[in-house]
């Protein structure tokens with residue numbers, strides 16, 4: 153093969169622009185009407201939230217971009233994004249935002265909306281299932297650490313039955329319910 | 333008796349300087365090349381920072397007992413002001429403190445002291461028009477290029493004999509002690525910035541043109557309509573920094589276009605039902621107290637896209653397909669709009685370069701710079717030469733007025 157035969161590959165996919173008329177203009181107002189959402193519109197895209205976030209450097213959509221996407225009406229993309237679930241809820245972004253946008257709370261609102269529409273990542277559904285099955289996420293097992301500390305193998309008096317019963321009646325129960 | 337002061341330009345800056353000098357007993361020759369005073373402020377509709385509109389005169393006319401507006405008495409009836417409209421300064425000679433200014437005064441077809449604005453002449457011929465109901469002088473204007481038989485009829489029939497179609501232009505020389513330059517700005521017509529199609533696509537306009545569409549005294553009565561077919565506008569896009577902050581045009585920031593763009597955006601979204609506005613920007617510079625306009629705009633739902641317009645295409649139905657690059661999302665967005673508004677640079681008015689040269693002043697990107705750039709007296713342009721308002725560079729009205737007052741106080745001090 154000679155050098156002249158080499159050609160630059162055409163781009164794998166031609167990216168279409170986002171058609172604004174296809175977005176959901178009510179999404180912005182929807183979020184604004186949810187708990188702590190009203191300051192959403194004050195965002196001026198300074199990206200302080202992203203600078204503050206301890207983990208956004210690994211995210212595809214950064215916090216300020218997610219807020220922008222909400223403002224533009226990109227409902228699908230925001231509610232199906234994994235970032236809202238990866239958020240540590242550490243409130244760093246919300247603490248520093250110069251326009252008092254309650255970024256973390258808004259991501260909670262997004263998670264609630266996503267949950268209503270069953271757009272929850274499998275890993276999160278898995279956790280919910282675990283919680284429902286076992287009544288706890290981290291099951292205490294008899295191991296050498298407890299032994300070293302002179303603790304009984306089982307946690308004394310721990311009963312998760314009641315908790316499981318309550319959870320079944322909550323949205324967590326409904327979310328997992330379908331799988332059972 | 334000391335020589336009068338020459339004020340060139342009768343916009344808000346020149347008017348303020350002239351009326352305040354006159355009220356302090358100093359004779360003033362106030363010259364403007366247009367037939368009416370007020371300059372650019374006449375075309376703004378509502379003005380920040382108070383959102384007042386410029387129709388005080390029209391408003392007071394309907395109230396019984398008030399026939400005269402403040403400006404009429406302050407300018408036209410003030411004996412210390414000699415107002416020369418349709419006039420230009422063609423040559424300045426002499427020395428500081430004793431300048432000789434040669435004025436070329438256009439034909440005074442209408443005697444503004446006689447015209448009662450009855451409208452008869454306008455009915456007779458298209459050559460007559462009323463630039464604005466609150467114009468000063470309070471008189472119609474006449475365009476000789478449109479002269480016809482009707483115009484001659486009007487001259488005969490005018491109830492106050494205010495029309496003289498045979499008027500000739502004249503020249504005169506005045507000796508003045510000081511010169512106040514208040515020549516303001518001109519909004520650039522961005523015809524040479526091809527990508528926006530200005531001048532070719534009718535629904536692409538500048539902010540000043542938008543202000544005239546929104547004006548309740550305008551053709552559409554303030555309804556937001558498209559220039560192409562007077563159809564109602566549902567979606568507007570504005571683009572900031574057109575010709576400003578661009579080394580190919582003007583390197584400076586025009587300073588006030590962000591504020592008035594958002595003023596317009598807010599009027600449209602809050603007062604013209606159901607119209608959407610998107611603003612494409614590089615930075616939003618709503619300086620000091622004007623940040624409020626930005627906040628109100630965001631709350632009102634004005635869409636902000638940081639980035640630039642990459643493509644604009646005129647559709648057959650008069651709308652425009654636009655693709656903008658959103659640099660915050662790193663995505664391209666596609667819009668369809670009825671009206672595309674350019675926040676075009678504010679440039680020095682025609683003749684500025686000649687004026688600066690003839691008086692040996694400093695040019696600041698084409699505007700009149702201070703004589704000493706390190707001094708705090710930005711209004712002192714030279715020996716006995718002052719500058720105020722947008723003649724110093726893009727400026728808002730309150731700032732122009734403040735500078736005009738500073739000029740007046742310096743002239744008063746120098747005459748003590």
Ligand SMILES: Cc1cc2nc3c(=O)[nH]c(=O)nc-3n(C[C@H](O)[C@H](O)[C@H](O)COP(=O)(O)OP(=O)(O)OC[C@H]3O[C@@H](n4cnc5c(N)ncnc54)[C@H](O)[C@@H]3O)c2cc1C
Pocket residue numbers: 340341342343344345346363364365366369370371372373376378379380381419420421514515516517518519539540543588592595681682683684720721722723727728729730732
């Ligand atoms: C779209 C738009 C919206 C705006 N909105 C606002 C607002 O809401 N609030 C606000 O505060 N400001 C606003 N401004 C700014 C405002 O227009 C200026 O601050 C103000 O007009 C400046 O007044 P001036 O007297 O310095 O200049 P100008 O108004 O430009 O007046 C200059 C005068 O000088 C005359 N002239 C020029 N050269 C010569 C010459 N060589 N010989 C004789 N006469 C000459 C001109 O004919 C003109 O009458 C806006 C500007 C624009 C473009």
Ligand code: SF4
Pocket residue numbers: 194195196197198199200201202215216219248249250251252253255
């Ligand atoms: S910090 Fe606040 S204002 Fe800045 S981008 Fe984030 S949400 Fe918007």
Ligand code: SF4
Pocket residue numbers: 201204205206207208215238239240241242243244245246255256
């Ligand atoms: S709350 Fe979430 S988005 Fe905000 S800084 Fe913490 S991890 Fe980042």
Ligand code: SF4
Pocket residue numbers: 442446447448449450451452453454471472486489490491492493494495
């Ligand atoms: S007819 Fe005479 S008085 Fe009436 S508007 Fe015309 S010029 Fe003025």
Ligand code: SF4
Pocket residue numbers: 572573574576577584585586587588589590591615616617675
């Ligand atoms: S005021 Fe705004 S639009 Fe005007 S030049 Fe400056 S940044 Fe650009």
